Amino acid sequence: MLGRLPLSEQLNGFRSVLSKNEILTDVMTRAATLELPGWYVTAGCLFQTVWNVATGRPPTNGIKDYDIFYFDDSELSGESEDAVIKAGQKVFADLPAEVEIRNEARVHLWYEQKFGVPCPPHASTEAAIDCFAATTCCLGVRLEADGGWRVYAPHGLSDVFNLVVRPNPVLAPREVYEIKAARWKNEWPELTVLPWPN
Template sequence: MTKTEQLLQILEKNQSVQSILNRADSLNMPNWYLGAGGIVQWYEKHFGRPIEQFRSAEEAINTWPTTATSVGVRKEKDGKLRVYARFGLDDLLGMVVRANKAQITEKIYQDKVDRWIKIWPNLKVIPWDS
């Protein structure tokens, strides 16, 4: 079984995720994904610097703070789920936290790591400088 198939199997069993995907799909948006992404409206105020507008959902996902969270899923017209994972799924399914330095700073990364390790103590954390 591929990593994508593993993730899809997990998602297909989760009724909450399925409900959200169905609602999002019903909006007929041209380019969307469900993921662990951010909200750009407050980015500059929160982080002290602006980000340029993205041309697509995929482009935005490529900048999310860690490789494990740079993953999105959406429902296609045929009803099948599509996974977008620029960095693959190994880190997500392997509980590995690795910085995606496209937008974040070392401090933002470390704050996330400190918070997440309390919730998931078995995470394998890759240091910022690796």
């Protein structure tokens, strides 16, 4: 069980498992060519690949999109983000998957309208990843210039490997967590979903 191994072995296992999702590794390779500041492939495509491999499903099962976060606070206009999204659409055009690119420096401008709670401006892509509704989601991976992988996992990898969904009540409302967790549990019944704290 990978979740009970030393962290260095967990990291090796994480990379090995993610590499089984060829769409994911292709997204990472192509994303690197965009040279976006502070970018990561993040969220569902990572932990859901692990869940799929751990439960004997095809690596891409149930993954609805591949999220790329970057951080550019030098230009907060929607037009600037749209230009990056359009550049990405060309890079990912022939992939059999949806790729979503977002500038995390802009999240505070729209978050409250979408989720009903204010979001202070993020200081980095990592800070944005820290705010996902479940700690299990707080993951980011990117290719470095030397070909190595940079893995950001502030809550470690044990819950991901052990199929545990744990709430992260720092920003997203309880309802967001419970809706996501219910959808995941429906797709991966093997999950253990922990309740939102009272």
